[in-house]
Amino acid sequence: MVTSTAAAHKTPQQQTRVLIVGNYCHDVLMQKDTVKAESLGGAASFISNVVNGMSVSCNLVSKVGEDFKYPVDFTPIVIPTSKTTVFHAYFDLAIHGNCHQDRVLKRVSACDPIRPSDLPDARSKFGMAVGVGGEILPETLERMIETCDAVFVDIQALIRVFDSVDGTVKLVKLEETEFYSLLPRIEVLKASSEEAVFMDVEEVRKWCCVVVTNGKEGCKVYWKDGELGIPPFLANQKDPTGAGDSFLGGFVAGLVQGLAVPDAALLGNLFGSLTVEQIGLPKFDSRLLQRVKDEVQRRKMQFLHCERSEYELEFLKPDGHEQFHASLGAAKSTPPFSIQARPWTPSNSPKETEQTPIPHYTAQAKLLANSVYEEPIQTVEGKP
Numbered sequence: 001m002v003t004s005t006a007a008a009h010k011t012p013q014q015q016t017r018v019l020i021v022g023n024y025c026h027d028v029l030m031q032k033d034t035v036k037a038e039s040l041g042g043a044a045s046f047i048s049n050v051v052n053g054m055s056v057s058c059n060l061v062s063k064v065g066e067d068f069k070y071p072v073d074f075t076p077i078v079i080p081t082s083k084t085t086v087f088h089a090y091f092d093l094a095i096h097g098n099c100h101q102d103r104v105l106k107r108v109s110a111c112d113p114i115r116p117s118d119l120p121d122a123r124s125k126f127g128m129a130v131g132v133g134g135e136i137l138p139e140t141l142e143r144m145i146e147t148c149d150a151v152f153v154d155i156q157a158l159i160r161v162f163d164s165v166d167g168t169v170k171l172v173k174l175e176e177t178e179f180y181s182l183l184p185r186i187e188v189l190k191a192s193s194e195e196a197v198f199m200d201v202e203e204v205r206k207w208c209c210v211v212v213t214n215g216k217e218g219c220k221v222y223w224k225d226g227e228l229g230i231p232p233f234l235a236n237q238k239d240p241t242g243a244g245d246s247f248l249g250g251f252v253a254g255l256v257q258g259l260a261v262p263d264a265a266l267l268g269n270l271f272g273s274l275t276v277e278q279i280g281l282p283k284f285d286s287r288l289l290q291r292v293k294d295e296v297q298r299r300k301m302q303f304l305h306c307e308r309s310e311y312e313l314e315f316l317k318p319d320g321h322e323q324f325h326a327s328l329g330a331a332k333s334t335p336p337f338s339i340q341a342r343p344w345t346p347s348n349s350p351k352e353t354e355q356t357p358i359p360h361y362t363a364q365a366k367l368l369a370n371s372v373y374e375e376p377i378q379t380v381e382g383k384p
């Protein structure tokens, strides 16, 4: 757990606020065995998109091959002998019922793991271990724990294994992994409801805060002495990819700026809901971002009088939490920010041409068929 002594080595000004560790990847969305869209992927890309959008300073460590094809804000380490990690997501193979799965994921190629020596020596305030393809090693997580005041971990970085023949992603129990003994030294473990069944939440919450996201239902925060459900925001889901990543980006951006855990989780829910409304890496409207930043600022001002260590998480729901939810919801739904009212049809969907440049972070989801929205990827809408 973070204590004020853990941060004693450097003043906050000398620290990178957020260190994001995880490989960028190429995401390919499949439907009926045809490629429907291609996009920059990897939790690191979704998270940095949100953290940057919220104007929180961050640094990112990621590895790719020479075939990496997207412009990004943080230059990755290029490994000449390795290929970029590639995932194929099959939404039509999704399994519903008891063993709910919103998509079947296949890791088609895997870049090198990130090693402790790849991490910066300088301390960071928040470290985020957010691998997607098995690139976070136990020793890498341990090094992050040593050099960051608080470490946030996405369980997908810890419990994924990959079929040796076709790369299908399977999950193993957290307690069977080498990461298990490190849990008492991390601050927050985030899991989706599908992943949460691979850990004993009642056991893990004794050591660190556990956040379980649950699609359109929002999320639930568990800590040693309590738990709290955090309400969602309405969304018109087109592609669930990266919702959990954007959630984590919003959650950490909120905490960095001094919000209490329940308020930061609302910010997470907001960015999760904005992400499912777009295919691939979302582009956030700059006016919407400004409104969200203004709301966060206003919220912070309400608590200036509270005596709280910068490094302590505040779990209890602060007064005015519901009002904060309403204000963020209003920011999201106020025209012209909302994109949910605009139905995509073949006639208004963007047409790709040879001349169309792919601007930085704006059109990184490359639609390969104009009809992609005729069969919206909405078979996945009903999350548990």
Ligand SMILES: Nc1ncnc2c1ncn2[C@@H]1O[C@H](COP(=O)(O)OP(=O)(O)OP(=O)(O)O)[C@@H](O)[C@H]1O
Pocket: 191, 192, 193, 212, 213, 214, 215, 216, 217, 218, 219, 232, 233, 234, 235, 236, 237, 240, 241, 242, 243, 244, 245, 246, 247, 268, 269, 270, 271, 272, 273, 276, 381, 383
């Ligand atoms: N259909 C939706 N409507 C509103 N909010 C949503 C929806 N889907 C996701 N969210 C928001 O995003 C958060 C994360 O979503 P989810 O639980 O689906 O994550 P995930 O399964 O980890 O996603 P991924 O693995 O694709 O990144 C949710 O807690 C919720 O706040």
Ligand SMILES: O[C@H]1[C@H](O)[C@@H](O)[C@H](O)[C@@H](O)[C@H]1O
Pocket: 025, 026, 027, 040, 041, 042, 043, 044, 046, 087, 105, 132, 156, 241, 242, 243, 244, 245
């Ligand atoms: O880009 C996506 C995204 O980061 C998802 O959260 C992850 O589950 C996938 O593996 C990845 O391809």
